[in-house]
Amino acid sequence: DKDSFLRTFNLSYQQEPSLYEERHLRYINLLGKGNFGSVELCRYDPLGDNTGELVAVKKLQPNKQSNMAEFQREIHTISSLHCENIVKYLGVCYSMGRLNMSLVMEYLPNGSLVSYLEKNRQNVNSKRLLLFASQICKGMEYLQSMRYVHRDLAARNILVASETLVKIADFGLTKIIPFDKEYYRVTHPGESPIFWYAPESITEFKFSHKSDVWSFGIVLHELFSYCEHKQNPKKVSVPSIAMHLVNILKENWRLPAPLHCPPRVYAMMLNCWAYNSEDRPSFSSLGEQIKTYIQDDRD
Numbered sequence: 210d211k212d213s214f215l216r217t218f219n220l221s222y223q224q225e226p227s228l229y230e231e232r233h234l235r236y237i238n239l240l241g242k243g244n245f246g247s248v249e250l251c252r253y254d255p256l257g258d259n260t261g262e263l264v265a266v267k268k269l270q271p272n273k274q275s276n277m278a279e280f281q282r283e284i285h286t287i288s289s290l291h292c293e294n295i296v297k298y299l300g301v302c303y304s305m306g307r308l309n310m311s312l313v314m315e316y317l318p319n320g321s322l323v324s325y326l327e328k329n330r331q332n333v334n335s336k337r338l339l340l341f342a343s344q345i346c347k348g349m350e351y352l353q354s355m356r357y358v359h360r361d362l363a364a365r366n367i368l369v370a371s372e373t374l375v376k377i378a379d380f381g382l383t384k385i386i387p388f389d390k391e392y393y394r395v396t397h398p399g400e401s402p403i404f405w406y407a408p409e410s411i412t413e414f415k416f417s418h419k420s421d422v423w424s425f426g427i428v429l430h431e432l433f434s435y436c437e438h439k440q441n442p443k444k445v446s447v448p449s450i451a452m453h454l455v456n457i458l459k460e461n462w463r464l465p466a467p468l469h470c471p472p473r474v475y476a477m478m479l480n481c482w483a484y485n486s487e488d489r490p491s492f493s494s495l496g497e498q499i500k501t502y503i504q505d506d507r508d
């Protein structure tokens with residue numbers, strides 16, 4: 210019942226989560242696949258006259274009970290975040306008589322940064338890419354202030370609200386850093402998006418705000434190459450590739466600058482990819498730097 214639901218999420222009444230009734234959620238189409246779940250476009254239409262709001266509903270893959278606990282953690286995480294650069298939590302929907310639940314979020318009409326940049330490459334200039342980068346930075350600064358590490362920061366997990374607003378989404382891998390440590394150590398590394406991972410995340414499964422900064426550098430690279438890596442490196446967990454990648458990173462190989470990428474932006478990426486995590490910039494200093502780049506209209 211509602212009380213146990215509130216207790217499960219130790220939410221107090223004033224945070225009364227909105228419970229969406231399944232019978233009023235009209236399925237429209239599939240929007241995408243995130244970590245262990247799929248996201249559907251639905252209209253929540255209690256009046257039955259098509260005047261209801263469009264919402265994005267993340268459903269847990271069926272019969273993956275193990276993921277139910279993870280999914281409930283993801284819901285608890287996103288429901289605690291209030292930032293204009295983080296996708297909004299709207300509520301939950303129970304189905305199959307409490308056996309299954311879905312996460313209801315605001316629907317962002319332009320999809321992920323990957324599809325948006327591929328489609329709108331012509332009319333997105335360097336200044337707009339920097340605006341998106343500064344907004345992702347703001348969202349990450351906020352996440353850091355809540356002691357969360359995202360662990361899956363990538364252009365595929367950034368959604369486009371409008372041509373001047375992007376939001377961080379998909380908190381399926383997000384973890385809280387313990388109060389007495391500077392990092393979170395993962396025990397069971399499942400499929401890993403190693404091309405977005407800092408070296409210490411590959412070799413020691415250590416995740417911190419500074420490993421999120423490494424991933425932010427990769428997102429900068431994706432932004433300035435308009436996510437054109439058709440062969441968008443998929444998630445691989447083949448250990449040999451992972452160790453080979455760490456070795457060439459140790460020998461200071463890094464992704465080359467994207468075509469037409471302003472030198473000072475590439476310099477910023479290289480700073481995010483410092484081998485030692487403590488040599489990487491913070492999200493706040495990156496945010497300041499990007500703000501100055503947006504102001505002076507060079508490149």
Ligand SMILES: C=CCCn1cc(-c2nc(Nc3ccc(C4CCNCC4)cc3)nc3[nH]ccc23)cn1
Nearest residue numbers: 240241242243248265314315317318320366378379
């Ligand atoms: C975060 C990444 C993994 C999981 N995920 C989340 C979503 C998602 N999508 C949308 N809007 C959306 C709008 C248009 C399109 C189209 C489809 C056809 N091709 C062009 C692009 C796709 C998505 N709003 C959302 N709110 C909250 C989540 C969410 C989708 N996948």
